[in-house]
Amino acid sequence: MAPGGLALPINYNVAMTRSAAEIDRMIAGGDVKGKLCIDDLDTPALLLDLDAFEANVAKMIAYVHAKGRAIRPHAKTHKTAEIAQYLIAHGAVGACAAKISEGIALADAGVTGLLITTAVIGKPKIERAIALAQRRPETIFCVDHPQNAQDLNDAAGAAKLNLNVAIDLCVGNRTGIACLAPAVALGETISRLPHLTLHGLQAYAGHASHTVGWEQRRQVSLDAMTPAAETRRMLEAKGIPCPWLSGGSTGTYNIDTDIDGITEMQPGSFICMDLDYNRIGGQTSGEKYTDFQNALFVIATVVSKPRADMAVVDAGFKAFSTDKPYLPQYRDGDSLAYGFAGDEHGRITSATGRSVHVGDRLQFIIPHCDPSVNLYDRIFAVRGQQVEAVYRVTARGKSQ
Ligand SMILES: Cc1ncc(COP(=O)(O)O)c(C=O)c1O
Numbered sequence: 001m002a003p004g005g006l007a008l009p010i011n012y013n014v015a016m017t018r019s020a021a022e023i024d025r026m027i028a029g030g031d032v033k034g035k036l037c038i039d040d041l042d043t044p045a046l047l048l049d050l051d052a053f054e055a056n057v058a059k060m061i062a063y064v065h066a067k068g069r070a071i072r073p074h075a076k077t078h079k080t081a082e083i084a085q086y087l088i089a090h091g092a093v094g095a096c097a098a099k100i101s102e103g104i105a106l107a108d109a110g111v112t113g114l115l116i117t118t119a120v121i122g123k124p125k126i127e128r129a130i131a132l133a134q135r136r137p138e139t140i141f142c143v144d145h146p147q148n149a150q151d152l153n154d155a156a157g158a159a160k161l162n163l164n165v166a167i168d169l170c171v172g173n174r175t176g177i178a179c180l181a182p183a184v185a186l187g188e189t190i191s192r193l194p195h196l197t198l199h200g201l202q203a204y205a206g207h208a209s210h211t212v213g214w215e216q217r218r219q220v221s222l223d224a225m226t227p228a229a230e231t232r233r234m235l236e237a238k239g240i241p242c243p244w245l246s247g248g249s250t251g252t253y254n255i256d257t258d259i260d261g262i263t264e265m266q267p268g269s270f271i272c273m274d275l276d277y278n279r280i281g282g283q284t285s286g287e288k289y290t291d292f293q294n295a296l297f298v299i300a301t302v303v304s305k306p307r308a309d310m311a312v313v314d315a316g317f318k319a320f321s322t323d324k325p326y327l328p329q330y331r332d333g334d335s336l337a338y339g340f341a342g343d344e345h346g347r348i349t350s351a352t353g354r355s356v357h358v359g360d361r362l363q364f365i366i367p368h369c370d371p372s373v374n375l376y377d378r379i380f381a382v383r384g385q386q387v388e389a390v391y392r393v394t395a396r397g398k399s400q
Pocket of ligand 1: 204251
């Protein structure tokens, strides 16, 4: 038995050539390239595998452009200005933001071409929308109710500006106004309001994006999106210009880009993927959806080994989102299994008899990317074992 009563030595596999304070300073200053490796990072930490991320971005943007559509990826996935700016530098027309506060945080950090995908309801939010439009006049705001259109118009008039609005269509089971006649009536209302400009339509079918099986998904998406495209035609037939229809997701990018009338795609998860998307099945890849690679991982440390057949890592409910029935998955195969063991801990077992030691550092694929990112202040952008950059999760907690 080792001194101190430990049955096994602790596996301090961290190089630790620098002090923790020095590492913290490097991270805070972003001065990490060529200087910091994954083993220097305290855990739990969120890692973005840059090789996989860049390949995902290149693939999605090339595909959407080859189909003659624009792409405005949804920033709700990453909430990070540097990632939004990378996407814009590689061909995106801007970034979607789910909420006004998310949009403001991204705009403050220099992101342009924002589409706020949720209606701006209530006086404080409308005031914030006006302030955002004053700084970024190209911002598009979704609206799905005539009174909200009137309120936005009045606020825009008082501020002596013009707001770009998009009608949010209900093509699934979330927000929006019904397609066809109700949406056209709202379009007519908007066209009469002097301080609003109708930019076009937004249609997001979340129920389609996660339908398991590509053929089934294709059918669900066609059923959802065809009335949206028809609404656009109806508005134009009435002489109301409607040059733009944005929609689509990681699961339907290769379905919706074949629908006439959809001009722009707004997928989000493709940049990093998650277990939820891995299971939906691909057009040609069978049960596993392999169009895009898993690029987001949580690294955790084994902090206790109370029994020979069980170890405990320092990542629990506060390190992974828990809204899905799937458990975090060990990155390097199925020799280890993860189970939640509370807020701060996870239980590691092995069906193959593989043993782990206190101090071991293990990486996991996350069940659901968007809410997991929202748990972290930073994303560490890594290539191989090297940390290349540190991204602040700009809009972390911005859910208003
Ligand atoms: C309005 C809207 N558009 C696009 C997306 C992107 O979807 P995904 O992350 O599945 O690509 C989402 C995701 O929830 C969304 O809410």
